[in-house]
Amino acid sequence: MPASTPHVLCSSLSFAWPDGSEVLDGFQLAVGPGRTGLVGLNGCGKSTLLRLIAGELTPTAGHVTTSGDIGHLPQDLVLDTALRVDEALGVARTRVALHAIEAGDPAEEHFAVVGDDWDVEERVHAVLGRLGLAGVGLDRTIGEMSGGECVLLRLAALLLARPSVLLLDEPTDNLDLHARRRLYDAVEAWTGVLVVVSHDRELLERVDRIADLRDGAVTWYGGSLSAYEEALAVEQEAAERAVRAAEADVRRQKRELADAHIKLSRRKRYGQKMWDTKREPKAVMGQRKQTAQESAGKHRVMHTERLADAEDRLDEAVRAVRDDEAIRIELPGTRVHPGRGVLVLRDLELAHGARVRGEWELRGPERIALIGRNGAGKTTLLRTVAGELDPVSGEAAARVPVGFLPQRLDVLDDALSLVGNVARVAPGATDNGIRARLAHFLFKGSRADRPAAALSGGERLRATLAALLLTEPAPRLLMLDEPTNSLDLSGVRRLTSALESYEGALIVASHDTPFLKSLGITRWMLLDGEGLQEIAPGQLPDARAGG
CATH class of the missing domain: 1.20.20 (F1FO ATP Synthase)
Incomplete structure (x- = not known):
């Protein structure tokens, strides 16, 4: 590959964590211009590979070479809440110098800082506008922005820097459908080297090729996700x-x-x-x-x-032959008979201003999709139903045992093993009984003795779901908040399969429309400034549409 061509090369690359856990051994990779979707099972090393390419981790052997600058959007993005937007975008010094010159200060250092970037603010506003952040002031602080806006802001900073290589790790996590649409547009317009790790089917339909990372090696497939799955x-x-x-x-x-x-x-x-x-x-x-x-x-x-x-x-x-086992749920105690009252919301006012006017009721084993833009109050509503938050006014009354899978997956005690975590919520269960149940969630043998702190994102979701469903009494209303955020494509299929056999009522808050459609949703509920309203599937925002 010519040196002038944008590229990523990994030669005999090896990496192991300090505890000796090996991730890559003699790994080879060559990525040229275009959009590459990197897929693979949770824990196979996708995020670690991106961090090695970005220079955030040091390989134990081998080396990585790239052309030009690298931009990296990590999966777990953490930004200082006190930062101003222009600082997060990397243009604060240039703005200060520009404003000083405009105010009549002819100091040489101001001109040196500005250089040829006299239109910096116009460029910034143009990029923010393309990502749906036109209303975000450059003097605002990060603490005033939602999680989804922070992801788009970090992407805006990368686009402004114009790196030769752009690495995106699960970029659509926490983005609503409108924000995802903006990100899709940015991905489609990228002309350099782009490597994206994602379980988002809509995003992976926009790549030029799929790199399947399995057993420490990559297999290449031309075309988008659909072509990969067919092959x-x-x-x-x-x-x-x-x-x-x-x-x-x-x-x-x-x-x-x-x-x-x-x-x-x-x-x-x-x-x-x-x-x-x-x-x-x-x-x-x-x-x-x-x-x-x-x-x-x-x-x-x-x-x-x-x-x-x-x-x-x-x-x-x-x-x-790939043996990607399926999660099995066999919990007769979760069954909800048709017509039984499960949940009632009455004139509910939530913290942070969201409302549910009048009375809304869930009966029987219904499957509810809870959708809405970032900041609409979906998580707040679920936490209120789960009893974690008190409503400002009104009532949220659950008539059956409730299980809540939070977005942050912080239900488990990291110091305990998986067996210990389940024993904590099911004190009447025997050790053998707990292990048999955990095996249904693919934690077999010694895997059930691993500490929760050592789990990957996908494993943690499975373990948290296991702990929730094995709670005594088992939940008959299961609420999931963005459950696919930490899952690979195989994990999403496993979760879908598991939920197919769940016999209780289900409320799922998610921006992942293909995932929601796979669950047999009975009602689609939109939470917005007008309250909670039922919509038809045909009224869902089209993630492929422009504008």
Whole structure:
């Protein structure tokens, strides 16, 4: 790849955490211009790889080379709440110098700071406008902005810096549909090297290629997410056929080896009989015996080697089949009968100003999608129903046990193991019973003894969901706040599968429309300045639309 071409190269790259946990070993990667979607299971090293490329982590071996500057938008973005917007955008010094010159101060240092960037404020406002932040003043502080606005602000800073390589790690987490639309537009307009880690299907439909990180290596697929999934389905079908053929070959080789043993035994018995009856001269019988043994030995070795080869081919075929297990939920105690009252909201005024006017009721095993723009009050409403916040006025009355999966996944005690966390909320359960239930959430054997602090984002969500559902009594109303934020594509499929078997009532607050549509939603509720109102699926904002 020519040195002048924007690129990322990872050569024999290895990385391990201080506790010895290996993430990458001899890893190779070459990324050129265009939009690359990096996908893979939770914990496979996607975020770590981006941090290595960005220079935030030091490899234990190998090296990373890139062309030009690198811009990195991390998954867990933390900005100083006291920062002004222009400081977060990296233009504060230039603005101060520009304003000083405009006020009549001819000091040389002001001109040196401004350089050729006389239109800095116009450029900033243009970028902010493209990202839907036109109303954000440059003198505001970060503490006055929502989490979604902070993500877009960080992206605006990266776009203003014009890096050669842009790395985005789950950039649509915490963004509402309108903000996601702005980010999609920015991604589609990018002309350099872009590597994006995401589970957002809409975003991954806008990339040029997919890099699938699995078992410490990348496999490339041309096209968007849909093309990747189609190619992967064809590969997996072929891999499963190869397994069936290899299994048949192993069975055949075992039969042939058994037949060889039977023939050898017969020859031995015949030879012994001839020896015992001394029907032929001793020298002749000895020669025949030696020849038969050599022939039988070669025959046995040949069939043994064929069986070993067949078993090796079977092992290789099995490794090519992806075994992404599904979460299983079998909790008869969560069932809610049709018509049973589950939740009532009456003239509810929430903290921070959101309202639910009149009376709203959830009955039976309904599945509610709670949508609305960032800052509309969705999280506040869920926390109020869960009893974590008191309403300013009105009533939020749950008629059944409630489980709440918060966006921050801070339900678990990090100092305890997964078994310990479940035992804390289900004191009547036996150790074996807890382990059996955790196995349904893919925490088998020693994995159930890991401390909560050591879990990846996707593992933490599974563990938190397990702890909630295994609580005594089990929740009959389950509320999830942006549950797909920490999940890879496989994790989203697992969560969808798990929720399909949940028999209680469900309220899910999410900006991930494809995920919501996969849950069998019965009512779509929009929380906005007018309160809580039911809308038809056709009224959902179109994330692909412009404007």
